[in-house]
Amino acid sequence: MAGEWKGSKATKAKAWVQANYGWNCWLCSKPIEPDDYTVDHVVPRSVDPSLTWVTSNWRPAHGRKHPEFNCPGNFGRGIGGHRKRPWVASGW
16 A cells, blocks of 8 residues: 555645645535645545555545535545545536
8 A cells, every 4th residue: 555644744745735726626616614625536545545645646625525515525425445436526
């Protein structure tokens, strides 16, 4: 495995995504509040762990589900690190 997603490395990755991709969710295009900001992996870590730390595989996402935006949220799309079903953001 390419390493767990935690600690200072994940914190730095989050700062990198904020600086390079901004504050709009890639899943729904709506703004993300600071307490709900997460780094999502375009190709899930469960599918290809070698892409865990590849910056081009990162995108900003809401952490929790937002039905008002039709956004599944990063945490709502998987259980135990595995996606319930494939999900692709329209427009990407």
